[in-house]
Amino acid sequence: xxxxxxxxxxxxxxxxxxxxxxxxxxxxxxxxxxxxxxxxxxxxxxxxxxxxxxxxxxxxxxxxxxxxxxxxxxxxxxxxxxxxxxxxxxxxxxxxxxxxxxxxxxxxxxxxxxxxxxxxxxxxxxxxxxxx
Amino acid sequence: xxxxxxxxxxxxxxxxxxxxxxxxxxxxxxxxxxxxxxxxxxxxxxxxxxxxxxxxxxxxxxxxxxxxxxxxxxxxxxxxxxxxxxxxxxxxxxxxxxxxxxxxxxxxxxxxxxxxxxxxxxxxxxxxxxxxxxxxxxxxxxxxxxxxxxxxxxxxxxxxxxxxxxxxxxxxxxxxxxxxxxxxxxxxxxxxxxxxxxxxxxxxxxxxxxxxxxxxxxxxxxxxxxxxxxxxxxxxxxxxxxxxxxxxxxxxxxxxxxxxxxxxxxxxxxxxxxx
Numbered sequence: 001x002x003x004x005x006x007x008x009x010x011x012x013x014x015x016x017x018x019x020x021x022x023x024x025x026x027x028x029x030x031x032x033x034x035x036x037x038x039x040x041x042x043x044x045x046x047x048x049x050x051x052x053x054x055x056x057x058x059x060x061x062x063x064x065x066x067x068x069x070x071x072x073x074x075x076x077x078x079x080x081x082x083x084x085x086x087x088x089x090x091x092x093x094x095x096x097x098x099x100x101x102x103x104x105x106x107x108x109x110x111x112x113x114x115x116x117x118x119x120x121x122x123x124x125x126x127x128x129x130x131x132x
Numbered sequence: 133x134x135x136x137x138x139x140x141x142x143x144x145x146x147x148x149x150x151x152x153x154x155x156x157x158x159x160x161x162x163x164x165x166x167x168x169x170x171x172x173x174x175x176x177x178x179x180x181x182x183x184x185x186x187x188x189x190x191x192x193x194x195x196x197x198x199x200x201x202x203x204x205x206x207x208x209x210x211x212x213x214x215x216x217x218x219x220x221x222x223x224x225x226x227x228x229x230x231x232x233x234x235x236x237x238x239x240x241x242x243x244x245x246x247x248x249x250x251x252x253x254x255x256x257x258x259x260x261x262x263x264x265x266x267x268x269x270x271x272x273x274x275x276x277x278x279x280x281x282x283x284x285x286x287x288x289x290x291x292x293x294x295x296x297x298x299x300x301x302x303x304x305x306x307x308x309x310x311x312x313x314x315x316x317x318x319x320x321x322x323x324x325x326x327x328x329x330x331x332x333x334x335x336x337x338x339x340x341x342x343x344x345x346x347x348x349x350x351x352x353x354x355x356x357x358x359x360x361x362x363x364x365x366x367x368x369x370x371x372x373x374x375x376x377x378x379x380x381x382x383x384x385x386x387x388x389x390x391x392x393x394x395x396x397x398x399x400x401x402x403x404x405x406x407x
Binding site: 080083084087088090091094095097098101102104105108109111112115116118119 | 209212213216217219220223224226227230231233234237238240241244245247248251
């Protein structure tokens with residue numbers, strides 16, 4: 001609550017105060033809450049893997065920004081940070097999914113290559129005809 | 133040049149509007165302008181249609197704001213939304229392409245496997261045929277050696293006339309037969325032969341047992357000399373225990389004095405028959 005006092009001079013917060021001292025709308029609160037869920041889900045999906053870690057970190061920073069803006073009563077900034085947190089969480093998950101698909105595809109290609117080599121080795125052996 | 137002047141105009145407008153300085157280029161906007169058209173042009177854009185349309189919407193908005201000198205923060209926000217959506221779309225496209233490869237690879241892998249299996253089956257059939265042919269050739273060879281089919285296998289008998297009387301030494305007349313037997317055995321190292329010595333009932337049991345063993349051993353030695361593997365041959369002396377004719381007349385006794393070579397396709401049966 002003391003931030004209300006310290007931030008009162010900031011024009012945006014002032015605007016918020018002038019609007020009715022009522023903080024942010026329920027819609028914004030809901031958006032921030034939804035982003036929180038998305039970031040948590042992304043955290044679970046990615047775990048400790050490298051792919052998407054950077055984006056997840058950015059999502060967390062945006063979420064922090066959204067929470068802070070909400071506290072400051074800056075609805076627009078809270079909405080924006082929530083939206084960016086949402087997008088970064090989604091990007092993080094997409095990146096880790098791509099990495100997993102890519103790995104599976106590469107393994108598949110490698111196994112086909114190996115199979116082909118084995119098949120070629122065995123065909124190299126002379127084959128006799130049936131009518132000998 | 134055109135964009136440059138536009139941005140200048142936008143910057144000037146922004147200055148007038150809010151006395152804030154608008155930079156000549158906004159990094160986020162440049163990024164969005166570069167990545168959005170890329171994903172829009174992708175042949176797999178369909179897998180990320182929503183993200184691509186969001187990206188386009190936000191980029192258009194950012195461009196409009198930049199044109200009319202909107203706030204830098206607003207432009208940055210819209211451009212970032214555009215860029216993020218484009219990046220998500222790009223990841224979705226890459227994922228879809230990898231999945232396509234996996235799907236194609238699964239079919240390809242199956243085809244390679246099927247092909248390999250067919251080839252192996254062909255090879256097996258071929259080797260089964262050649263094994264069969266070898267067995268047939270061997271059968272013919274043994275038939276030529278007067279081999280008789282019995283339930284113990286094909287039995288080739290070396291008669292008494294091929295040995296010196298009362299001795300285990302092979303006469304030169306036996307060599308042709310021994311040569312052919314050695315050839316048959318050397319053709320297939322898996323083929324086993326059991327050599328059995330037999331006598332008539334003249335003399336003591338001990339003497340006959342010893343003679344039968346020595347005669348079997350002498351055939352074995354002759355085969356070794358011709359390069360047959362030791363593991364292919366086993367010997368046993370049966371003495372006078374297994375006559376094939378009556379011992380009460382000379383002709384019968386001569387038939388009983390013999391060495392039998394038992395060729396068995398199944399080794400385990402030779403082994404069990406040898407005791």
